[in-house]
Amino acid sequence: MPTAQRILSDIYRDSVALMRLSADLADLPGVTQASAIMATEANIRLLFEAGLIEQMSGAAPSDLLIAIEGEDEGSVAAALDRAEALLNNAPPQATGGPDEIRAPRSMEMALDGFPDADLALISCPGEYAAAEATKAVRLGLDVMIFSDNVAIAEELALKQLAAKTDRLVMGPDCGSAIINGVPLGFANVVAPGDIGIVAASGTGLQQVSCLIDHLGRGVSQAIGTGGRDLNAMIDGATMLQGLNILADDEQTAVIVLISKPPAAEVAARIQARAAGCGKPVVISFLGSDAGAPQSGNISIAKTLEQAAHMAVDLSKGVDPSGRMLPRHGLGAPEIRDLISTLSDGQQYMRGLYSGGTFSYEAMLLLEKDIGAVNSPSPIKAKNKLNDIWSSTGNTVLDLGDDQFTRGRPHPMIDHRLRNDRILQEARDPETAVILLDVVIGHGSHPAPAEAMAAAINSAREAANEIGHHPIFITFVCGTKADPQNLVRQQDALRRAGAVVVENNAQAARLAGDIISGL
Amino acid sequence: MYGKPPQSLNVINVGVGSFADVINSAGGQAVNVDWRPPAGGDAKAARALAGLVNDPAIDQANRTALEKFLSAKPVLEGVERAGDVIPGMGERTILHSGPPVDWQDVCGPVSGAVIGAVMFEGWARDRDAAAALLRHGEVTIEPCHHHSTVGPMAGITSPSMPVWVVSNATGGNKAFANLNEGLGKVLRFGANSPEVIDRLQWMATTLASVLAAALAASDGIDIRTIMAQALYMGDEVHNRNAAATGLLFKQLVSHALRSGLPVEDIAQAMEFIAGNDHFFLNVSMAACKSMLDAAHGVPGSTMVTAMARNGVEFGIRVSGCGDQWFTTSAPVVDGLYFPSYSMADAAPDLGDSAITETAGLGGFAMAASPAIVQFVGGTPADAIARSREMQAITIGRNNALTIPALDFAGTASGIDVRKVVDTGILPIINTGIAHKEAGIGQIGAGITRAPMACFTKAILSLFETHSGSPA
Numbered sequence: 001m002p003t004a005q006r007i008l009s010d011i012y013r014d015s016v017a018l019m020r021l022s023a024d025l026a027d028l029p030g031v032t033q034a035s036a037i038m039a040t041e042a043n044i045r046l047l048f049e050a051g052l053i054e055q056m057s058g059a060a061p062s063d064l065l066i067a068i069e070g071e072d073e074g075s076v077a078a079a080l081d082r083a084e085a086l087l088n089n090a091p092p093q094a095t096g097g098p099d100e101i102r103a104p105r106s107m108e109m110a111l112d113g114f115p116d117a118d119l120a121l122i123s124c125p126g127e128y129a130a131a132e133a134t135k136a137v138r139l140g141l142d143v144m145i146f147s148d149n150v151a152i153a154e155e156l157a158l159k160q161l162a163a164k165t166d167r168l169v170m171g172p173d174c175g176s177a178i179i180n181g182v183p184l185g186f187a188n189v190v191a192p193g194d195i196g197i198v199a200a201s202g203t204g205l206q207q208v209s210c211l212i213d214h215l216g217r218g219v220s221q222a223i224g225t226g227g228r229d230l231n232a233m234i235d236g237a238t239m240l241q242g243l244n245i246l247a248d249d250e251q252t253a254v255i256v257l258i259s260k261p262p263a264a265e266v267a268a269r270i271q272a273r274a275a276g277c278g279k280p281v282v283i284s285f286l287g288s289d290a291g292a293p294q295s296g297n298i299s300i301a302k303t304l305e306q307a308a309h310m311a312v313d314l315s316k317g318v319d320p321s322g323r324m325l326p327r328h329g330l331g332a333p334e335i336r337d338l339i340s341t342l343s344d345g346q347q348y349m350r351g352l353y354s355g356g357t358f359s360y361e362a363m364l365l366l367e368k369d370i371g372a373v374n375s376p377s378p379i380k381a382k383n384k385l386n387d388i389w390s391s392t393g394n395t396v397l398d399l400g401d402d403q404f405t406r407g408r409p410h411p412m413i414d415h416r417l418r419n420d421r422i423l424q425e426a427r428d429p430e431t432a433v434i435l436l437d438v439v440i441g442h443g444s445h446p447a448p449a450e451a452m453a454a455a456i457n458s459a460r461e462a463a464n465e466i467g468h469h470p471i472f473i474t475f476v477c478g479t480k481a482d483p484q485n486l487v488r489q490q491d492a493l494r495r496a497g498a499v500v501v502e503n504n505a506q507a508a509r510l511a512g513d514i515i516s517g518l
Numbered sequence: 519m520y521g522k523p524p525q526s527l528n529v530i531n532v533g534v535g536s537f538a539d540v541i542n543s544a545g546g547q548a549v550n551v552d553w554r555p556p557a558g559g560d561a562k563a564a565r566a567l568a569g570l571v572n573d574p575a576i577d578q579a580n581r582t583a584l585e586k587f588l589s590a591k592p593v594l595e596g597v598e599r600a601g602d603v604i605p606g607m608g609e610r611t612i613l614h615s616g617p618p619v620d621w622q623d624v625c626g627p628v629s630g631a632v633i634g635a636v637m638f639e640g641w642a643r644d645r646d647a648a649a650a651l652l653r654h655g656e657v658t659i660e661p662c663h664h665h666s667t668v669g670p671m672a673g674i675t676s677p678s679m680p681v682w683v684v685s686n687a688t689g690g691n692k693a694f695a696n697l698n699e700g701l702g703k704v705l706r707f708g709a710n711s712p713e714v715i716d717r718l719q720w721m722a723t724t725l726a727s728v729l730a731a732a733l734a735a736s737d738g739i740d741i742r743t744i745m746a747q748a749l750y751m752g753d754e755v756h757n758r759n760a761a762a763t764g765l766l767f768k769q770l771v772s773h774a775l776r777s778g779l780p781v782e783d784i785a786q787a788m789e790f791i792a793g794n795d796h797f798f799l800n801v802s803m804a805a806c807k808s809m810l811d812a813a814h815g816v817p818g819s820t821m822v823t824a825m826a827r828n829g830v831e832f833g834i835r836v837s838g839c840g841d842q843w844f845t846t847s848a849p850v851v852d853g854l855y856f857p858s859y860s861m862a863d864a865a866p867d868l869g870d871s872a873i874t875e876t877a878g879l880g881g882f883a884m885a886a887s888p889a890i891v892q893f894v895g896g897t898p899a900d901a902i903a904r905s906r907e908m909q910a911i912t913i914g915r916n917n918a919l920t921i922p923a924l925d926f927a928g929t930a931s932g933i934d935v936r937k938v939v940d941t942g943i944l945p946i947i948n949t950g951i952a953h954k955e956a957g958i959g960q961i962g963a964g965i966t967r968a969p970m971a972c973f974t975k976a977i978l979s980l981f982e983t984h985s986g987s988p989a
Contacts, residue, residue, distance in 0.1 A: 012554030017535070040559070061559025062942075102907075103552035105941035108571060109910055110530045114549045118519040121541075123533030124553055127561045132532050132553075134568035135940075141530065142519045146537075168519070179519065182527040182546035185537060189544075192524055221520065245520060442540040 001032060001069050003052055004076045008064040011087060012038065018064075019409040023416075025083055030075025031068060036083060038125065039065040046406055107135050121184055122171075123147055129172060130154035137167045144224065145171030146185045148402075152233055155226070159237040168241055174224035175202025178209065185224075186412065188441035189481035193218020195311045196252035198242035200225045200259035203355035204284075204304055206439060206477055208256055210486075211308030211503060213479045217315045220251040230262030236270050243270070247277040254314045255281045256307055260360060261288040274298055280314040282307050286357070287364050287379065303361060305505040327513070328506035330499075335510075338499070339517055341469045342432050347518055349373075349433035349511045350425040351396035352418055354411040355477070355504075358437045359398040362508040369512030370394060376403055391425060394515065396435075412444045419455035426459035426470055432518065433471045433511045434459070437504060440478030440489055449476065449489035453496035460497065471514060472498035475507045557939045557977065558970040566981035567939045570820070576936075576984070579818035583837045584913045584932040587813035587821075587877075591687040592805035593738040597697070597729040599722075601677025604665045604694050608677075612636070613662040615673025615870040616828025617843040621652050621659055625829030625865050627708030630956020631672035632659060634710025638718050639676050645710065663824055663835070666811060667694040668803045668870035671706035671952055672829075679718065680726035684741060684804040686812050693808035695800040697721055697729075700793065701960065706869075708956030720786075728787035731777035732770045739769050741805040744798075745879065746919050749929075754887035755802040756871055756880030757948040757963060762798035767791050803870060806877035813837055813932070820980055821913060822933035825876045825945065825968055829868040829952070834972045836935055839979060846971035851951050853964015863961055865954040872947045872968070878916055878929035881946035881965060882908045885923040890948065896965070898923075904946055904965075905930065911937040911945065935980065938973045 013021070018036045025034035035052055037043040039059035047053040052067040059065050066083045070076040104110035111117055120136035122129050126149025136143045137158065150172035162169045170177055176199075177184040181192050188206055190213040199205035202224060209219050223245070225238035239257065246252045255277065257270065262285060274281040275296055282299045284307035299320055301307035306325060313320035330338075349366070351373075353359035359375070366373050373394040374385045385395060388403055397404075399411045399418050411418045418436075425431045438448050445451060456472050463470050474493045478486045490500050501507050519527070525545030531538040538548035557563035570576060601607055612635050614628055624632065636648035636657060651657050662673050669675050674696075681694040699717060703709040733739070744765045751761035767788070774784050791797050807824075814823040819837035826833055833845040848866035855861070874880035884891060885905035888898040902923055908930040909915070915928030933945055944967035951962040 010554075038555070038559075061561075062555055103550060105552050105554075105910065105943060106556075106937070107530055107532060107551060107940075108937070109941060110549050110551050114528065114530065114547075117528045117530045117549070118522075119527065120530045120532060121537055121548070123531075123537060125555070128555050128564050131556065131561070131564040131568035134565075135571045136530070138568070138572045140572075146533065180522055180527045180546070181524045182529075182541055182544045184529070184541070187540075249520060442544075443537070 001071060002073050002076050003067065003069045004080060005053055005065060005067045006080045006084065007039065007059045008066070008084065008087065010062055011064040012062065013064060013087070019414070021083065021086060023409065023414060024086065025068065025079050028075070028079050028082060030071045031079045032071065033069040034067070034079060036064065036066045039063045040125065040127070107132065107139060111139055117141060119144060119179065121146065123185070126150050126172070130158055133158055133169065134161065137162050137165065137169065140165070140167070142168040143170065144174055144177055144184050145169070145226065146174060147171070148173040152228055155228060156234055159234060163237065168223070168245070169238060170224045171226040173228070174226045176205045176222070177224040178219055178222040180221070183442045186439070186441060186443035187222070188213070188479050190479055191218035192220070193315065194220055194251060194253035195256060195315055196220045196246035196249060196254070197222040197256045197258065198225060198239050198246065199223070200227055200229050200239065201357040203439060203477065204258040204357040206441060207304045207358070207504060208258060208284075208308045208311070210477055210479050211305060212312055215308060215312040217312045220249060221246060230259050230266050230270070232263040232266060236262065236266045239270055240273055243273055243277060247279060253279065254311050255279055256311045257281060257283045257285075258304065258307065259285050260357065261285055271298065282310045282314065286361055303365070303505040304357075305503045326506070328501050328510040330510060335513055335517055338471050339514060341471065342518070343468050345429050346432040346468055346470065347515070348394045348430050349435060349515050350391050350431055351435040351511070352421050352425065353396065353398050353437050354400050354418065355437050355439055356398045356400055358504045359396050361504055362435065363396050365505060365508040366394065366396070366512050369509065370515045377401065391428065397421070412439050415445065415448065415451045415455065422455050422459045423462055426463040427466070429466055429468060431470050433473060433514055435507055435511050436472065436474045436498075437507070438474060438476045438489060438493070440476060440484040440486065441482045444484070447484060449492035453492050456496040456498055472496070473501065473507050473511055474498045475501050475503055477503070554942055556942065557974045558942070560974050563939060563974040563977050566977050567936060569981055570936055570977070570984060571940070573984070576818050576820055579816050579838060580821050580913050580932065580934060583813040583816040583819040583821040586689060586816070587809050587932060588914070588916055588918070589688045590809040590812040592684045592693075592741040592808045593687050594682060594733065594741050594801060595685045595738050596683045596733045597680050597726050598683050599677070600675050600679045600681045600694070600696070603683055604667055604675070604681065607665050608658060610641070610656065611658045611660060611677065613665060613667055613669065613673065613675040614659055614828060615662055615669050615671065615868065616826045617831050617833030617845050618661050619828045619830055623830055625868065626954045626956045627865055627868060627952045628672045628674070628829055630708030630710050631674040631705045634705045634714060635674045635676040637710060638715050639678055661826075662870055663826055665694075666692060666807065668807045668873050669696050669706070670698070670799055670803065670871045671869045671950070672708060673870050674705055678722055680722050680729070682801055682804050684801070684808045685738070686808040689812040691808060691811050693804045693811060695804035695807070697725065698794060698797050698800045700790070700796070703957065703959060707952050707959040709959065710957065724783050725787050725790060728774050728777065728779055728784055729770070731779055732773035735773040735776060736769065739766070741801060742918055745802060745805065749883060749886040749919060749921060752887055752889055754880050754883040754890060754948065755798065756874040757950065758887050758890045759798040759802065760795040762802065763791065763795055766798050766801065799871065802879070803873050806873045806879065809877055810873065815840070818984065820935040822876055822935060825872040825947070826870045827867040827872065829865050832867060832969050832972060834968065834976060836976050836980070838983070839976065842979065844972045844975040844979070846969050846975075849966060849969060851949055851962070851964045851966045853949070853951055853962050853966070855951070855962035859953070859961035863953055865952045867949060867966060868952050869949070871949070875945055875947045876933065878912065878919065878931040881948040883919070883921060883929050884946070884948070886921045907943055908946060910941055911943050935973050935976045939970070939977050942970070944968050944970060
């Protein structure tokens, strides 16, 4: 099929804008593949791999490159023209207020016109993110780095620089935070309250803050640290600083710390600091072999759900240690009814996640009920799924992982990758349960459950062709105040015939109960 | 950041623009940076830059350098024989514009002009003999900038040519520039026919003696005052010098008449000045050079003290980087061409005249010169926008040189390498365009930008030097 490329010099658009443009171009008639990228070496390599480009010289990293594959030359040329027209018509990114003639071109320029700035939110490509963050710290700002692909040595240098001037560096790869009630990056609209969160996981932060809201309490600050903060090299720099901030914060009565298992010495240091912070602290280091559920001011939570419940109990002055949480809200007869719809040979669960921490937590919970599950990033190396494009046995995927998202939008923004996989799993005669997370809030897809309902319906039709009826288990991470509205999203999923539970832990336990009940 | 009332957070957003919308709708305040990769996408230079932003030692060094520039007071003292006054200029030396270049690499106009200068000096009888001398290294060619000198286009200055002597009354340093020959077949565009050489001889004798006598009778002419007036009269003192030439003429004419020289000589000299609206350009350049040399050599300063082109390379010098040049290929200017010429005929960017932009004039002062905007395409509104834009990459303003259309704001002064690399806003330059072949002359004019690569190289060098010293 014919391909063609066009270079537009010195036009910069951020990756999200380019992904949207790529998606629009791919929808044009006669176009089979389309990609608009900033022409960095890494991006050009992706186009090679996608077969969109054979060789390319003359494009600089500051150039915008459009590559189109189509059924005929005419469609390809039309798509290139369309791309250029869309880029030229795009409104300027923003203005700096009514008095500004033009938008500032650098952080320093922005600060000249906005001297009261507190924080820089950085989501530029990763290779430039550390430099932007360094500037921000040197200019006296706190920083949230949404970007990923920042070298760990750069993260360390940045956090050391920030420590010297007592600046906070959230990230890199910090997807979510709520500061003074203002959502940053991907975040939900949660009630204000007295529970402070420090999280090394964006979806972990979103899940716990949403459940706190759902349970009738609220959040003072939710500080993200980035996914690598608790490894030995970074030594929990941001989590320790966040803990100190919340310990000193008058609005905060209870503190929640969330992470995947940290390096042992880092965990010990954080626990020691938490023990001396003078406020009740809930620690949820998923999958770590924590000791007693409670000692002194520290409560240990095994799941994100439990962390939220413990924090809410502590905020209400209730002892959290005795509380029993429902497994998933479904009784034995209901589970039997679900199982009765399955045919012979339908025996495995397939978790298709958009949130990395959700997939990890699900694997931990499923391991206890149905044994280890396969995954491209499993808990134990022996369960590694080598071909990520084909599930085997019980399988859990994090579709937001780099392996899946290279050159594509994240599944929280664009559902096509996940919809294709839902269809593929439904056609697999061994699939009994398809487990799906839906994350709403600022930054996410504007109507994710509606989009997913359509995918569930076509997957069900495909399964019906082989006489099968897979069970869809879903949950929505969000709040009623989110732009997408929690209840509306849940209703859309129910109308599509999915089982809707309250949170990830419930979803994983229900999937486990169905598979082990076969 | 913390301890503020709920729903208050002020954010500078770099990257995904929609994150700012969320913040604004949730009660916070966010400003989007119109971001693009710094340093033209060179991640290493972007990191080096980050290490230099908001550095107190650099900021202090830049304030010092800028103050030396602003307080410089260029005074036109005289006209002298180049070989007698230009420091370090040997008797067999020819100076050229831009960064250093080897004889075998020079562009067409420079080649023609150097050969013309050799014949003017009488070192060779014809072009072939002149070329042979140069090929055998019997004549040295060196940058004007290495000798406190500047020259437009080819910038060719040989020992017997007359030069303007401009003295900085505050700093004591001097700067020099050759005299402007006018338009048409002229040495600075590479022409070297007998009429060109004859004119140079006349300039070295009759014109030089009239100007020298007139200036000797004056107390020295304050050039900054002429430039300040000219900015109010439609000049930007680079590509438009009509007003400034008239102002200079007014100051010279009575002194010349009283000099006692033959009236016919004086009349010829005055006619020559009156017939060339660019006559002031070389004075303007020498004045800018004297102001910028005053600011050169401040350790740690990231202020640009020269931008210059030799028709092959574009180069910049930086106050805190000593004698280093940071160079890259000179661009061919995408300007307006005279009928029958196009970019294919053009020599790459040429001349020391970007010293005016380095000093905040020329393209930086476009807002003062609506006429030239029309000449090079664009509207007066574009001119004002361009002058405003330059404020974003400079350290301060020159309140001695103000622009009415900018509410009498001082010209943007002291280009900061860091700000250029950070914002991607490249210094704007008004320029004439030379034909790539020697002697054909000017074929167009346009607005161009200094290339990013010079600034990227400077940032890497500054970072290397700076990271060795306490921050």
